[in-house]
Amino acid sequence: MDNKNITVTSPLLPDRAEFDLMLKEIWDSKWITNNGQFHKRLEAALCEYLKVPFISLFTNGTLPLLTALQALRITGEVITTPYSFVATTHSIWWNGCKPVFVDIEESTCGIDPEKIEAAITPHTTAIMPVHCYGKPVNMEAIQAIADKYGLKVIYDAAHAFGVEINGKSVLEAGDMATLSFHATKVYNTLEGGALVVHDEQTKKRIDYLKNFGFAGETEVVAPGINSKMDEVRAAYGLLNLKQVDEAIEKRHQVAIRYREALRNVKGVRFFDDMPGVRHNYSYFPIFINAEEYGMTRDELYFKMKEQGVLGRRYFYPLISTFSTYRGLPSAAPENLPVATRIANEVICLPMHHVLSKEDVDRILELIVK
Numbered sequence: 122m123d124n125k126n127i128t129v130t131s132p133l134l135p136d137r138a139e140f141d142l143m144l145k146e147i148w149d150s151k152w153i154t155n156n157g158q159f160h161k162r163l164e165a166a167l168c169e170y171l172k173v174p175f176i177s178l179f180t181n182g183t184l185p186l187l188t189a190l191q192a193l194r195i196t197g198e199v200i201t202t203p204y205s206f207v208a209t210t211h212s213i214w215w216n217g218c219k220p221v222f223v224d225i226e227e228s229t230c231g232i233d234p235e236k237i238e239a240a241i242t243p244h245t246t247a248i249m250p251v252h253c254y255g256k257p258v259n260m261e262a263i264q265a266i267a268d269k270y271g272l273k274v275i276y277d278a279a280h281a282f283g284v285e286i287n288g289k290s291v292l293e294a295g296d297m298a299t300l301s302f303h304a305t306k307v308y309n310t311l312e313g314g315a316l317v318v319h320d321e322q323t324k325k326r327i328d329y330l331k332n333f334g335f336a337g338e339t340e341v342v343a344p345g346i347n348s349k350m351d352e353v354r355a356a357y358g359l360l361n362l363k364q365v366d367e368a369i370e371k372r373h374q375v376a377i378r379y380r381e382a383l384r385n386v387k388g389v390r391f392f393d394d395m396p397g398v399r400h401n402y403s404y405f406p407i408f409i410n411a412e413e414y415g416m417t418r419d420e421l422y423f424k425m426k427e428q429g430v431l432g433r434r435y436f437y438p439l440i441s442t443f444s445t446y447r448g449l450p451s452a453a454p455e456n457l458p459v460a461t462r463i464a465n466e467v468i469c470l471p472m473h474h475v476l477s478k479e480d481v482d483r484i485l486e487l488i489v490k
């Protein structure tokens with residue numbers, strides 16, 4: 122048996138020969154960044170693929186979060202989830218706002234809409250939910266609360282590339298939505314990200330903010346940052362877009378095999394597809410009930426690791442337990458019972474487009490008893 126490590130993910134890589142041709146074009150043009158031809162083409166191609174009207178490319182998936190908050194002039198308190206990658210909360214902190222953690226629901230691992238209202242104070246200005254693992258949160262319920270209290274909604278949709286409900290992109294919900302195109306994501310541009318907005322005027326403002334605030338050659342309209350995507354990554358992104366559907370389908374097949382094998386394993390829970398949702402299979406989390414399974418999550422995690430199966434405990438520890446945030450009243454574990462439990466139950470199994478049948482067998486052998 123091949124005992125090479127099986128990693129949680131593996132990047133989607135474009136064809137080298139095609140990429141080389143594009144690199145030649147970039148070299149010949151001598152235009153390597155600042156809204157070049159490939160950048161423009163990728164924005165247009167992504168709008169079409171993602172079914173959204175306006176998109177601004179970024180250099181990673183963290184800076185669009187920062188810029189969204191800045192563009193919407195968010196101040197005071199922002200309600201968010203503790204069950205995410207730390208960048209979500211950091212973006213709030215970097216904007217000088219106070220994150221307020223609200224517990225998650227077990228059915229999506231996203232923020233629990235029923236618990237949001239109790240966290241609203243006169244200082245609350247926005248909600249930042251996450252479509253964790255690409256599983257859509259209840260956007261209608263969240264929008265109803267936002268409308269009632271006059272709050273903005275910024276979706277961290279880093280995991281939700283291409284996710285749709287009844288043919289409509291989840292990226293259309295709320296005031297803005299962000300994406301990550303990091304190497305570990307379903308769709309990558311090496312590093313990269315994007316901000317989805319609803320109108321041309323807002324896109325213009327975002328494009329200023331990601332370019333130091335420059336509006337033209339001599340005018341700076343706001344203290345913007347530099348978070349532009351360069352031409353090499355935009356070209357790479359164009360190529361990856363051509364093969365992302367095939368990659369998602371391969372992931373889907375892996376999910377089917379995992380579900381078949383795990384369906385009757387006592388103490389192992391996982392997500393099924395949601396009706397009407399086009400999923401992207403970006404992650405395959407399983408949740409271990411130690412009592413029923415007869416082994417704790419960490420016992421299984423380290424057993425897998427010893428055998429070279431490198432699942433990951435996304436998202437353990439909770440963001441609310443990190444030193445920057447743990448002193449906040451909303452970070453108390455009693456306030457976050459579901460998130461606290463789930464963070465101790467989760468293992469994301471390897472999930473990517475180059476997992477072989479033998480790889481999946483090897484992974485399942487360690488879990489199915």
Ligand code: T4K
Pocket residue numbers: 128129130131132181182183184205206208209251277279280301302303304305313314431433435
């Ligand atoms: N919001 C959410 C909800 C997010 O999940 C993230 C990022 C963001 C915002 C911010 O987006 P970015 O600014 O990152 O675009 C990874 C990623 O670095 C991070 O992008 C991601 N979320 C987070 C969930 O996971 P690590 O530290 O776990 O990655 P790492 O380097 O341990 O890689 C995991 C595995 O992937 C490796 O064991 C092997 C494989 N891999 C990784 C890389 C980088 C490869 O095969 N090739 C590679 O080049 O954070």
